Amino acid sequence: MSTHAAGTRKGAADRLRDIESVTDAGLARLSVDDMLVELLDRVRDILDADTAAVLLLDAPTGQLVATAARGIEEEVYQGMRIPLGRGFAGRVAAERQPVAIEDVQDADVVNPVLRNKGIRSLLGAPLLAGGRLLGVLHVGSLAPRHFGGTDADLLQMVADRVALATQARLSETERRAALVLQRSLLPERLPQVPGLEAAMRYIAGGEGDVGGDWYDMFTLPSGWVCMTVGDVVGRGLRAAAVMGRLRSAVRAYALGSQGDPAGILDRIDRMLRQFEPGEMATAVLGLLEPSFERLHLSVAGHPAPVVATGNGPATYVDLPVDPPLGVAPPVRRQAATIEVPPGAVVCFYSDGLVERRGVSLDARLQQLCEAVTVRPAEEVCTTVMVQLVGHHRPTDDIALLTLRRLDLPSAEPLDLAVPAVASSLRDIRAAAKRWLTSVGARPEDLIDVLLAVGEASSNVVEHAYGPKGGLVHVRLELQRPDVVVTVRDTGRWRSPRGDNRGRGTHIIQAVTDEVTIDRRSDGTEVVIRRRVGEAG
Amino acid sequence: MRDARVDIAHDAGRVRIAVVGEIDLANAAAVEEQIVAAITNQVTCVSVDLGEVDYIDSAGLRVFFSLAPRLAGLQIALELVAPLGSPSRRVVEVSGLASLVPLQPPTDRAAG
Numbered sequence: 001m002s003t004h005a006a007g008t009r010k011g012a013a014d015r016l017r018d019i020e021s022v023t024d025a026g027l028a029r030l031s032v033d034d035m036l037v038e039l040l041d042r043v044r045d046i047l048d049a050d051t052a053a054v055l056l057l058d059a060p061t062g063q064l065v066a067t068a069a070r071g072i073e074e075e076v077y078q079g080m081r082i083p084l085g086r087g088f089a090g091r092v093a094a095e096r097q098p099v100a101i102e103d104v105q106d107a108d109v110v111n112p113v114l115r116n117k118g119i120r121s122l123l124g125a126p127l128l129a130g131g132r133l134l135g136v137l138h139v140g141s142l143a144p145r146h147f148g149g150t151d152a153d154l155l156q157m158v159a160d161r162v163a164l165a166t167q168a169r170l171s172e173t174e175r176r177a178a179l180v181l182q183r184s185l186l187p188e189r190l191p192q193v194p195g196l197e198a199a200m201r202y203i204a205g206g207e208g209d210v211g212g213d214w215y216d217m218f219t220l221p222s223g224w225v226c227m228t229v230g231d232v233v234g235r236g237l238r239a240a241a242v243m244g245r246l247r248s249a250v251r252a253y254a255l256g257s258q259g260d261p262a263g264i265l266d267r268i269d270r271m272l273r274q275f276e277p278g279e280m281a282t283a284v285l286g287l288l289e290p291s292f293e294r295l296h297l298s299v300a301g302h303p304a305p306v307v308a309t310g311n312g313p314a315t316y317v318d319l320p321v322d323p324p325l326g327v328a329p330p331v332r333r334q335a336a337t338i339e340v341p342p343g344a345v346v347c348f349y350s351d352g353l354v355e356r357r358g359v360s361l362d363a364r365l366q367q368l369c370e371a372v373t374v375r376p377a378e379e380v381c382t383t384v385m386v387q388l389v390g391h392h393r394p395t396d397d398i399a400l401l402t403l404r405r406l407d408l409p410s411a412e413p414l415d416l417a418v419p420a421v422a423s424s425l426r427d428i429r430a431a432a433k434r435w436l437t438s439v440g441a442r443p444e445d446l447i448d449v450l451l452a453v454g455e456a457s458s459n460v461v462e463h464a465y466g467p468k469g470g471l472v473h474v475r476l477e478l479q480r481p482d483v484v485v486t487v488r489d490t491g492r493w494r495s496p497r498g499d500n501r502g503r504g505t506h507i508i509q510a511v512t513d514e515v516t517i518d519r520r521s522d523g524t525e526v527v528i529r530r531r532v533g534e535a536g
Numbered sequence: 537m538r539d540a541r542v543d544i545a546h547d548a549g550r551v552r553i554a555v556v557g558e559i560d561l562a563n564a565a566a567v568e569e570q571i572v573a574a575i576t577n578q579v580t581c582v583s584v585d586l587g588e589v590d591y592i593d594s595a596g597l598r599v600f601f602s603l604a605p606r607l608a609g610l611q612i613a614l615e616l617v618a619p620l621g622s623p624s625r626r627v628v629e630v631s632g633l634a635s636l637v638p639l640q641p642p643t644d645r646a647a648g
Binding site: 221258422423425426429444447448450451454455458461462503504506507510511 | 539557558560561562591593594595597598601621623626627630631
C-alpha cells in the first residue's frame with residue numbers, strides 16, 4: 001500500500017508544475033467538453049490514477065450528471081445521474097470537501113459503473129466557484145490505494161481550477177445561447193400597417209448577460225393591432241426562454257380576444273401560475289381599434305406608455321396598474337382606453353430605459369416625456385435613446401416600441417390583392433374600414449360602402465375561380481365627393497349555383513349610387529360609386 | 537367558427553337567439569348550424585337578435601332566407617330584431633328579407 005502513497009512517484013516541485021499544466025493557455029480554445037477531457041487526462045497523470053470523472057450539477061433536478069470521464073467513459077455515454085447526498089459523488093457534493101474511500105466494496109457507491117469497472121479506491125473533491133457548488137471531480141484506482149491528505153489537497157487545488165474554468169466557459173456558453181435564443185424569439189421586423197408607423201430599439205442585456213425583455217406588434221384578422229412590451233424577472237437563458245413562451249402565448253390569446261387587453265393579461269397570468277410556477281413578468285398590452293381611433297391598454301406591474309398628441313408636452317398615460325403576472329393571488333385586471341388622434345405618437349418601453357442608479361425615476365420619466373414628440377417613429381426612437389441612454393452603457397435590457405398614427409387625410413388610394421377565399425373577406429373589410437375612417441366617411445356611409453365592398457369581394461370568392469383559386473383586387477379611391485370602389489378578378493365567372501344566391505349584386509345597387517360590371521374573358525371588374533359625406 | 541358568437545336563451549316555447557360579431561361567407565354555415573340546433577321541435581317562436589352584429593351581407597342573410605320557409609312549414613314563428621340605424625337593419629331592409637320575416641322594432645312608415 002505504501003508504494004501508492006502520495007509523493008512517492010513525483011517530487012513536490014514536479015507536481016506543482018503539473019498543476020500549472022491544468023490551466024495553461026492551450027486549453028482556452030477548447031470547448032467545455034474537450035477542455036474537461038483534457039484536464040481529466042492531466043489529473044489522472046498527476047495523481048497516477050486509473051479513472052477520472054467530472055459530474056456537473058444540474059440545478060433544476062438537484063442531480064449530478066456525468067459530463068466528462070477518462071477510463072470510465074461509459075458513465076458519460078449512459079448519462080449517469082447521482083442525486084445530491086447519495087453515493088460517493090453525492091457525498092462529496094454534500095460535504096463540500098474532499099472525500100477518500102479506500103475500499104469501494106464497503107462504501108455507499110450507487111454508481112454501478114464504478115463497481116463494474118473494478119475500481120477499488122476513490123478520491124473526490126467538490127467543484128466550487130464563489131461558494132457555489134458546480135459539481136464533483138473524482139479519480140479512481142483499480143488497485144487498492146490509500147489517498148492521503150496531500151493527494152486530497154492536490155485534487156482540491158485542481159478541482160478549484162477546473163471549477164473556475166468550467167464556470168467561465170459555461171457562463172460564456174449560456175450567454176451566447178441566451179443571446180441567440182433571445183434574438184430568435186423576438187420579431188424579426190415589425191409588421192407594416194397602412195396608416196401606422198412603428199419603430200423599435202432593443203438592447204440585449206448589460207454586463208454580458210441577457211435578460212427577459214420582449215416586445216411585439218402584430219395585426220389580428222379583425223383589423224385590431226396588438227402591441228406589447230414586457231419583462232420576465234431574472235436573467236440568462238431561462239428568462240429568455242420564458243420570454244419566448246410568453247410572447248407566443250400573448251399572440252395566441254390575442255387571437256381569441258375581442259379588444260380586451262385585461263382579459264389577455266389575465267389569461268397570461270393564469271398560464272404563468274399554472275405552467276411556470278415561480279416565474280414573474282411585467283407587461284403592458286395595447287389593442288388599437290381597427291379605426292386606429294382608440295387604444296385599449298392594460299398594465300401588469302409595468303411602466304405606463306408615454307403619449308404625445310402634439311397638443312402640449314407628452315405625458316405618460318394615467319392607468320390603473322395591476323400587479324405583475326405570475327403573482328398570487330389572482331386579481332381582476334383593469335383596462336383603460338385612450339384617444340389616438342391622427343399624428344399621435346405612443347411609446348412603450350421596459351424599465352431598463354428609465355431606471356438608472358442614482359437618478360430618481362421621476363426625473364427619468366420626465367426626461368422620457370421631453371424626448372417623445374410628434375415626429376416619425378424612427379426619429380422618436382433615436383431621440384429617446386440619445387437622451388436617455390447617451391454614453392451610459394445599459395446595465396439592463398432595454399425594449400422600446402414606438403407607434404405613430406399617420407396624419408389625415410390619407411387621400412392615397414387603398415390597394416389590396418388578397419387570396420380569393422372566404423377568410424380574406426374580413427381582412428378586406430377591416431382595411432376598407434380603416435381607409436374610410438381615415439378619409440372621414442360618416443358612419444352611415446361607412447356601413448353602405450363596407451357592405452358594397454363585402455358583397456363584391458364575396459362574389460369573387462364564390463364565382464370567379466375554380467378550385468385553383470386566384471386573387472381578388474380591391475381598390476378604394478377618393479374622388480370627392482365620391483368614393484370609388486373597384487373590385488377585380490382574373491377568373492371566368494360561372495353562374496350562381498344553389499338556392500338563395502345572386503342577391504349580392506342587388507344589394508350593392510341598393511346601397512350605392514352607381515355600379516358598372518365589366519365581365520370579360522380574362523376577368524371581371526366591378527366599379528362602384530358612392531357619395532360620402534364628411535364626418536362631423 | 538370564427539368571428540361570431542351565438543347566444544341562446546330558452547324561455548318556455550320561445551327561443552331567443554342573439555348573434556354577436558360578423559357574419560359573412562366564412563362563417564355563415566357555422567352560424568346557421570348553431571341557430572338550427574337551438575330550434576328544438578318544442579319551440580313555437582324564434583326570435584333572432586342581430587343588434588350586436590357589426591357586419592352581415594347576403595351570404596349571412598341566406599341563413600334566414602332558407603330558414604324562414606322551413607320554419608313557416610313547421611308552424612314555428614320567426615322574427616328578426618335589428619335596431620334602427622344598425623348595419624344589420626340596413627341589409628335586412630334592402631335585401632327584401634324584411635318582406636319575408638317580421639322585423640323588430642317595426643319601421644315607422646310615416647316617418648320613413
